[in-house]
Amino acid sequence: MTESTADETSPGTPPPGPQDAAPMGGSASEPGHPKAEQATRIVEASRSFGITPEQYMLPAQQQIRMLSPEGTLVPEDQQGTGPGHEYPIPEDEVLLKAYESLVAGRRINDQNYALVRQGRMAVYPSSHGQEACQVGAALCLGEGDWMFPTYRDSVAVITRGVDPLDVMVSFRGDWHCGYDPTAYRVGAMSTPLTTQLLHAVGVAHAAKLRGEDTVVLAMCGDGATSEGDFHEALNFAAVFEVPVVFFVQNNGYAISVPLSHQSAAPSLAHKAIGYGMAGEQVDGNDMVAVLAVLRRAVHLAREHSMPLLVEAVTYRMQAHTNADDATRYRDSEEVEQWKRKDPLKRMRTFLSSKGLLDGDVEEQFSTTAESVAASLRTAMTAEPKGDPLELFDHVYSEPTAQLRQQRSQLADELARAEEGGTA
Ligand SMILES: Cc1ncc(C[n+]2csc(CCOP(=O)(O)OP(=O)(O)O)c2C)c(N)n1
Numbered sequence: 001m002t003e004s005t006a007d008e009t010s011p012g013t014p015p016p017g018p019q020d021a022a023p024m025g026g027s028a029s030e031p032g033h034p035k036a037e038q039a040t041r042i043v044e045a046s047r048s049f050g051i052t053p054e055q056y057m058l059p060a061q062q063q064i065r066m067l068s069p070e071g072t073l074v075p076e077d078q079q080g081t082g083p084g085h086e087y088p089i090p091e092d093e094v095l096l097k098a099y100e101s102l103v104a105g106r107r108i109n110d111q112n113y114a115l116v117r118q119g120r121m122a123v124y125p126s127s128h129g130q131e132a133c134q135v136g137a138a139l140c141l142g143e144g145d146w147m148f149p150t151y152r153d154s155v156a157v158i159t160r161g162v163d164p165l166d167v168m169v170s171f172r173g174d175w176h177c178g179y180d181p182t183a184y185r186v187g188a189m190s191t192p193l194t195t196q197l198l199h200a201v202g203v204a205h206a207a208k209l210r211g212e213d214t215v216v217l218a219m220c221g222d223g224a225t226s227e228g229d230f231h232e233a234l235n236f237a238a239v240f241e242v243p244v245v246f247f248v249q250n251n252g253y254a255i256s257v258p259l260s261h262q263s264a265a266p267s268l269a270h271k272a273i274g275y276g277m278a279g280e281q282v283d284g285n286d287m288v289a290v291l292a293v294l295r296r297a298v299h300l301a302r303e304h305s306m307p308l309l310v311e312a313v314t315y316r317m318q319a320h321t322n323a324d325d326a327t328r329y330r331d332s333e334e335v336e337q338w339k340r341k342d343p344l345k346r347m348r349t350f351l352s353s354k355g356l357l358d359g360d361v362e363e364q365f366s367t368t369a370e371s372v373a374a375s376l377r378t379a380m381t382a383e384p385k386g387d388p389l390e391l392f393d394h395v396y397s398e399p400t401a402q403l404r405q406q407r408s409q410l411a412d413e414l415a416r417a418e419e420g421g422t423a
């Protein structure tokens with residue numbers, strides 16, 4: 001499928017116009033038809049790889065994988081790569097940083113899980129087992145890029161640089177979003193499925209109109225791909241050639257609904273071609289492959305100003321949240337099988353075999369992770385100090401007369417309570 005059609009790009013051959021290689025065929029690609037003017041970026045990109053637009057847009061025939069489940073390097077001819085689907089292995093220092101972030105991410109996930117069980121946090125959708133996706137999402141972006149995460153993407157947001165405490169306050173119910181999205185270029189973690197994809201496309205479109213080279217990473221789960229907003233976001237991004245990387249973490253379930261009841265598509269990455277964008281499927285528990293695929297997707301989105309879709313196949317190791325009992329809809333054998341593909345173990349084995357990781361470095365990484373966990377424990381165990389008057393802030397940019405009146409009534413009552421009366 002990824003065989004090069006080298007004659008198309010050989011020197012001296014006149015470059016094909018958009019209509020020559022227009023992907024959809026039929027009357028829509030007739031010269032003079034408006035459709036012929038579209039998908040020029042795809043044509044440009046596929047031409048630069050010497051393949052057809054269809055070959056470029058369809059995912060490679062097998063999942064991109066660089067590390068075996070045992071953590072050994074997969075031989076190059078079995079990695080799933082080919083022309084237009086080539087993914088260079090990231091540099092050693094990036095791989096080591098990724099592993100450090102994996103260790104921290106796993107510790108944060110497990111600390112938060114415990115804090116919920118102790119009643120210190122209301123809810124925590126854990127990404128335990130999905131940390132390679134989380135870390136890859138943060139490390140593939142440049143400082144000026146944006147990330148639009150979901151409720152399950154705390155580790156990605158923290159790896160991007162947001163203080164863990166500012167992320168966790170929303171899971172205690174203190175704030176809808178405890179950090180300033182514009183300061184970190186990280187959207188609020190979205191609980192309504194896929195609304196963030198539309199925001200992501202809007203931000204990327206605005207940046208493009210302003211002439212900035214910002215790329216936006218728009219994150220969602222497998223279940224979210226069935227939402228109407230998913231369709232609208234992808235369609236708009238493709239038609240307007242907006243630089244967004246849609247990153248779908250396919251963790252097998254949408255609460256209790258397995259992927260087989262979610263989609264009949266050959267893969268979620270195949271959905272891309274229907275919009276006229278390129279899709280790729282990667283082993284989501286392989287830190288090396290996730291980084292390689294996402295980094296290149298971000299590069300291509302920036303270079304060609306176009307959207308791409310990356311599906312990472314991973315697994316939700318724990319229940320959806322503490323409000324869910326996963327034993328009611330899946331058996332423990334399935335979970336055990338995925339334990340054997342743990343992203344941390346694979347990366348540790350690989351980096352050790354490359355001589356990049358030894359006991360001292362390991363120790364240093366786990367000490368850092370432990371101190372983050374300790375500060376989370378301290379902060380979440382302390383009673384939150386809320387100001388009741390904040391109830392009226394951030395509702396309208398200009399508060400209404402009614403809100404002003406209610407605010408001053410509450411302020412009076414609080415002042416009287418302070419003086420010793422009963423509020
Ligand atoms: C618009 C909307 N519909 C329904 C829900 C309820 N809901 C919360 S999480 C979830 C499952 C989402 O599954 P998936 O997209 O695979 O993400 P995961 O939780 O597996 O990370 C559903 C249906 C919601 N939050 N928003």
Ligand SMILES: [Mg+2]
Pocket residue numbers: 221222223249250251252253254255
């Ligand atoms: Mg899911």
